[in-house]
Amino acid sequence: MSDAMIRLEHVSKHFPGAEAPAVGDLGFEVPRGSIVTLVGPSGCGKTTTLKMINRIIEPTSGTIWVDGVEATATEPYELRRSIGYVIQQIGLFPHRTISQNIGTVPELLGWEDRRIEERINELIDLVGLDRELLARYPSELSGGQQQRVGVARALAADPPVLLMDEPFGAVDPIVRSRLQEELLILQDKVQKTIVFVTHDIDEAIRLGDQICILNVGGVLEQIGPPEEVLSAPVNAFVDDFIGGERGLKRLGLLPVGGADLEKGPMVGQTASCDEARVAMERYDTSWVGVLDGERLVGWVSEQDLEGRTSLAGLEVRPIERSVAPSDSLRSALDLVVRSHERVAIVIDDGRYLGTLDLESIAREITE
Numbered sequence: 001m002s003d004a005m006i007r008l009e010h011v012s013k014h015f016p017g018a019e020a021p022a023v024g025d026l027g028f029e030v031p032r033g034s035i036v037t038l039v040g041p042s043g044c045g046k047t048t049t050l051k052m053i054n055r056i057i058e059p060t061s062g063t064i065w066v067d068g069v070e071a072t073a074t075e076p077y078e079l080r081r082s083i084g085y086v087i088q089q090i091g092l093f094p095h096r097t098i099s100q101n102i103g104t105v106p107e108l109l110g111w112e113d114r115r116i117e118e119r120i121n122e123l124i125d126l127v128g129l130d131r132e133l134l135a136r137y138p139s140e141l142s143g144g145q146q147q148r149v150g151v152a153r154a155l156a157a158d159p160p161v162l163l164m165d166e167p168f169g170a171v172d173p174i175v176r177s178r179l180q181e182e183l184l185i186l187q188d189k190v191q192k193t194i195v196f197v198t199h200d201i202d203e204a205i206r207l208g209d210q211i212c213i214l215n216v217g218g219v220l221e222q223i224g225p226p227e228e229v230l231s232a233p234v235n236a237f238v239d240d241f242i243g244g245e246r247g248l249k250r251l252g253l254l255p256v257g258g259a260d261l262e263k264g265p266m267v268g269q270t271a272s273c274d275e276a277r278v279a280m281e282r283y284d285t286s287w288v289g290v291l292d293g294e295r296l297v298g299w300v301s302e303q304d305l306e307g308r309t310s311l312a313g314l315e316v317r318p319i320e321r322s323v324a325p326s327d328s329l330r331s332a333l334d335l336v337v338r339s340h341e342r343v344a345i346v347i348d349d350g351r352y353l354g355t356l357d358l359e360s361i362a363r364e365i366t367e
Helices: 046-053 075-083 097-101 104-108 113-126 130-136 143-154 173-190 200-209 226-231 236-242 246-251 271-284 331-336 358-366
Strands: 006-014 025-032 035-039 063-067 084-085 161-165 193-198 210-215 217-224 266-268 286-291 296-302 344-348 350-355
Touching: 006 193, 006 236, 025 035, 025 046, 025 063, 025 193, 025 217, 035 046, 035 200, 046 063, 046 161, 046 193, 046 217, 075 084, 084 143, 097 104, 097 113, 097 130, 097 143, 104 113, 113 130, 113 143, 113 173, 143 173, 173 200, 193 200, 200 226, 210 226, 210 236, 217 226, 217 236, 226 236, 226 246, 246 331, 246 358, 266 271, 271 286, 331 344, 331 350, 331 358
Parallel strands: 035 193, 035 210, 084 161, 161 193, 266 286, 296 350
Antiparallel strands: 006 025, 006 063, 210 217, 286 296, 344 350
């Protein structure tokens, strides 16, 4: 039995007067509790596909299943109650407060006032906004805040499915990156089934459990996990659409915690200077890290050892930057190229784990 929350089978859409279909013979599945990103050039039918799922647009042919039920077997208004919808323009009602906007669907469903108020407070906390904003109007909020409210409104009736049509396209790159991160954090908590439309391949890679790459006319070129699509594009179209820096994009998907770490030039706080020099020589560095048990307290240079026999009592320099196991190898690479020592220190909750350098990072995507 399929664990797909959404399934499209031979779905097409041909608008009257158009020479070619907007979507032709499209089929794919969206696993329950996952994010599938739809990405492709203009005219590939991303938004049309999204609108067919919740019957804003009816397909010309084919079948769409939502939670095991054929979409056309359900009244459109009933289907949409199980689907949250977020668009780029956000679509908040300007004459209604933020509280009223979030509570729109529960009100239509006839929820009691107290239940609606509790849900509104729960959601405003969930999307990371201050409750004092509930009494304001959309025009009084920033674009990023409005987008968070749009997500909260879509989640108000706790739908199992969330459709998002380029929701972060209208905000600046810094806010967009933050909203992407917040969506991933939110998804970790609520585990919705999300279909996310974007024109940005980097956004698709960052957010999707699977990427669905469409060509003009709604032609499915490739669908799969981001790592699979990046490492093995099925054809020239996919390869070209992904663009350059495939290796760097793959590094953005791989966690530091999955890499083979080097012990690095490390010694204890009471080590002799000879032991420190041996560690430097072994790793061909001019510095050595100083450990207090499993905690990295800092580092000293080869020059700091002159005239001494032991590190005991020697003032160490702090480690200014490090990465955690949950960070991406791309973040580690950035630290390596910006670091004078050309290594990334890996620390987990204060505990030293090891180091990464250019060679070890490159090995992770070539082996």
